[in-house]
Amino acid sequence: MNNESKNSDRREEKRKYARKNISAPVSYKVVVPSQGNGLLENISEGGLCIILDKKLAEGTILEVKFELPGENPIPIEIFVKVIWQKEIGGKFLTGVKFGT
Numbered sequence: 001m002n003n004e005s006k007n008s009d010r011r012e013e014k015r016k017y018a019r020k021n022i023s024a025p026v027s028y029k030v031v032v033p034s035q036g037n038g039l040l041e042n043i044s045e046g047g048l049c050i051i052l053d054k055k056l057a058e059g060t061i062l063e064v065k066f067e068l069p070g071e072n073p074i075p076i077e078i079f080v081k082v083i084w085q086k087e088i089g090g091k092f093l094t095g096v097k098f099g100t
Helices: 003-012
Strands: 020-030 034-043 047-052 061-068 074-088 091-098
Touching: 020 047, 047 074
Parallel strands: none
Antiparallel strands: 020 034, 020 061, 034 047, 047 091, 061 074, 074 091
16 A cells, blocks of 8 residues: 555544444434434444434434443443444434433
8 A cells, every 4th residue: 555545544534543344233212202212333442333214413412222232242332423424225324422
């Protein structure tokens, strides 16, 4: 790979933290009365990518519950903030960051 290709790859990657692909069911509750279900797509130190069943406004605060898979699953309950959404086939790929 030449230096130009390496520099191009670095410019395209804007994430602060590396992602780890995970597939696990999640449940969420919008802090204002509403709730639904989704699927965890990936996780990093800064947030999650989840697939949700409804469109949410940017900045919406969610309470998300899921288990990290493994021999001894780790239950997680955390508040996150919706940063972006993209509709794909009637579902919503949603980027959220930890904290509010």
